Amino acid sequence: MFQPASLKGDSPTPIDERVRNKYLILYLIIILLSFIPCSLFEYWYLITFWNESFYWLFFLLLPLNIFFLIYILQLSALLFSVLILNIINLIHRPREGFFKRDINDKDYLYWNLRNTIKKWPLYLAASNPFPWLKNRFMLRFFGVKIGSRCMCDNGWISSEFVSIGKNVIIGMGSTIISFGIEQDNFILKEIIVKENAAIGAKSVLLPGTIMKQNSKLSAHSYTNYDDVLEKDSIYMGHPAKLKKD
Amino acid sequence: MEAEKDSSIKVDYISTTGVFKTPFTLILLVQLFIGGLALVLANLWFFNVLYYLLTGSQFYSLEPPGDWYYWLLVPLNIYGNIFLFSFTVILVSAGIYKFLNWRHPPQEGVFERGSKEWKYMHRRYWTAYFPIWLARAIPLPWADIVCYRFFGVRIGKNVVAYEGYIDPEFVEIGDFTMTSLHICIFSHLIYHDKVIIKKVSIGKNCIIGPQTIISPGTVMEEGAILGANSYTWLGQRLSTYLIHVGTPVSMSFPIQTLDESREKVEKRKKTVVLDDENLDDKKKEGGGNE
Numbered sequence: 399m400f401q402p403a404s405l406k407g408d409s410p411t412p413i414d415e416r417v418r419n420k421y422l423i424l425y426l427i428i429i430l431l432s433f434i435p436c437s438l439f440e441y442w443y444l445i446t447f448w449n450e451s452f453y454w455l456f457f458l459l460l461p462l463n464i465f466f467l468i469y470i471l472q473l474s475a476l477l478f479s480v481l482i483l484n485i486i487n488l489i490h491r492p493r494e495g496f497f498k499r500d501i502n503d504k505d506y507l508y509w510n511l512r513n514t515i516k517k518w519p520l521y522l523a524a525s526n527p528f529p530w531l532k533n534r535f536m537l538r539f540f541g542v543k544i545g546s547r548c549m550c551d552n553g554w555i556s557s558e559f560v561s562i563g564k565n566v567i568i569g570m571g572s573t574i575i576s577f578g579i580e581q582d583n584f585i586l587k588e589i590i591v592k593e594n595a596a597i598g599a600k601s602v603l604l605p606g607t608i609m610k611q612n613s614k615l616s617a618h619s620y621t622n623y624d625d626v627l628e629k630d631s632i633y634m635g636h637p638a639k640l641k642k643d
Numbered sequence: 644m645e646a647e648k649d650s651s652i653k654v655d656y657i658s659t660t661g662v663f664k665t666p667f668t669l670i671l672l673v674q675l676f677i678g679g680l681a682l683v684l685a686n687l688w689f690f691n692v693l694y695y696l697l698t699g700s701q702f703y704s705l706e707p708p709g710d711w712y713y714w715l716l717v718p719l720n721i722y723g724n725i726f727l728f729s730f731t732v733i734l735v736s737a738g739i740y741k742f743l744n745w746r747h748p749p750q751e752g753v754f755e756r757g758s759k760e761w762k763y764m765h766r767r768y769w770t771a772y773f774p775i776w777l778a779r780a781i782p783l784p785w786a787d788i789v790c791y792r793f794f795g796v797r798i799g800k801n802v803v804a805y806e807g808y809i810d811p812e813f814v815e816i817g818d819f820t821m822t823s824l825h826i827c828i829f830s831h832l833i834y835h836d837k838v839i840i841k842k843v844s845i846g847k848n849c850i851i852g853p854q855t856i857i858s859p860g861t862v863m864e865e866g867a868i869l870g871a872n873s874y875t876w877l878g879q880r881l882s883t884y885l886i887h888v889g890t891p892v893s894m895s896f897p898i899q900t901l902d903e904s905r906e907k908v909e910k911r912k913k914t915v916v917l918d919d920e921n922l923d924d925k926k927k928e929g930g931g932n933e
Contacts, residue, residue, distance in 0.1 A: 399660075399661055399662065399772065399808065400771070400779075400808050400809060400810070402779045402805060402806050402807070403779060403780060404806060405806070405807075405808075405825060457690075458679075458683065460679055460682075460683070461675045461676050461679030462676075464675075465672070465675060527773065527776050527777070527780075529664060529668060529772070530664075547663065549661050549662075549663060552659075552661055567661070568659075569658060569661070570660065570661065570808050570827050571808070572659075596658050596833075597659075598657055598658045598659055599657070599659040599660075599829070599856055600854065600874075614655075614658070615656075616657055616658075617657040617658065617659065617858075617874060618657075618856055618874045618890055619890075632656045641655065643655070
């Protein structure tokens with residue numbers, strides 16, 4: 399909601415520097431391609447409204463022009479990144495498991511590549527001033543399922559191996575990361591959050607966490623790897639433990 | 644009477660604040676249009692001059708028409724437009740906010756989901772959303788504090804509050820208070836299917852450490868310090884000139900003067916030196932034995 403620009407909550411997509419330097423061209427190509435529909439739209443706007451009888455309309459519709467420009471940029475970036483992502487997923491399917499943190503490991507390499515491709519559209523969605531078509535809409539195209547009536551624009555949500563049910567509340571600045579880096583190991587595991595669960599502000603879900611129906615995680619706490627939060631119960635602490643009254 | 648009821652609220656866990664999307668969210672487009680209109684009205688003359696310099700004809704005849712040096716005003720125009728747009732949006736939405744408050748004055752208490760108070764809370768939040776976003780996007784460090792003041796947050800002078808979430812109502816911050824990176828000041832809390840609204844008041848000379856959460860109903864007295872990585876429970880009271888730490892806050896320590904801390908450091912140094920000497924002796928002894 400009222401976060402400063404440094405905490406806007408874009409999806410965590412870290413990239414290994416060795417991979418980034420190799421595939422920087424791919425990233426730049428997506429940025430360039432995504433600006434083409436924008437320039438076409440601006441060209442159309444200029445041609446239709448810059449007439450002798452329409453000058454006032456040209457200036458009056460400028461706010462709407464900027465509004466559409468932002469969304470056209472975001473959607474075209476999404477389109478091109480999804481296209482390239484599907485091609486890469488055909489070459490190597492993303493799968494969960496334990497891997498080595500080494501660019502010779504194929505899974506780690508392709509995870510970095512996927513992040514390189516996703517970065518631009520997710521960045522755009524997070525820095526958008528308008529509250530529509532944000533996390534819930536964008537992440538759907540990368541395979542994350544988020545249910546309806548979810549509050550999910552204030553936290554950092556990983557862009558793969560996450561599934562979130564209906565009516566879930568995700569707190570301010572909370573983090574849902576489905577990848578973990580432990581020394582030389584690299585872990586990818588699915589996080590499942592079922593219906594009516596609530597995640598407090600600034601809490602962290604580590605890979606493999608399962609939150610069952612109506613489970614609540616208190617603010618400022620984190621779960622361990624492969625934790626299961628039972629239904630209708632409250633968890634809190636570092637790491638989160640069942641709260642008994 | 645209601646305030647007395649509020650003080651007896653007990654919760655099992657601290658969740659978060661936030662709002663759902665409602666049809667009222669379209670207020671953002673209204674704010675955008677009003678800001679745009681102000682820009683057009685302010686720039687009519689300047690656009691006319693530029694158009695004359697480019698083509699030789701005018702939208703509407705003005706005397707005297709522009710000269711070449713009007714081009715030098717373009718950077719000033721761009722910067723001025725950014726500030727003009729943001730401040731018109733801030734002022735207009737403050738007006739809308741006042742109107743909403745007049746229609747239904749905000750109250751403290753516990754409210755069900757879907758009640759009138761819930762509805763109006765969402766409306767107030769969505770009116771405050773875009774101006775605060777703008778105030779934090781423009782390159783003026785005091786803009787967001789001014790913006791918060793418009794929306795009923797009482798912020799004193801010389802307050803540091805740039806890098807955190809602050810709810811736009813029922814918050815009071817005294818003079819010379821410092822807040823650090825990534826703090827959350829909540830005056831609303833979503834609890835199961837209810838929303839709890841309670842006033843947060845932070846006194847003068849307070850320091851709020853990084854990564855902390857201040858829950859609704861917290862009272863920080865003058866000079867209280869909240870340590871890093873800790874959070875307060877609902878309705879907690881942090882007493883004056885003490886350092887408070889814990890998740891939730893459970894410990895408090897006195898603040899040391901400079902001389903006291905120096906003395907402590909010197910004492911520690913002496914003990915460390917003594918320990919080191921002892922260690923050396925032991926090593927020598929051990930070596931001799933071997």
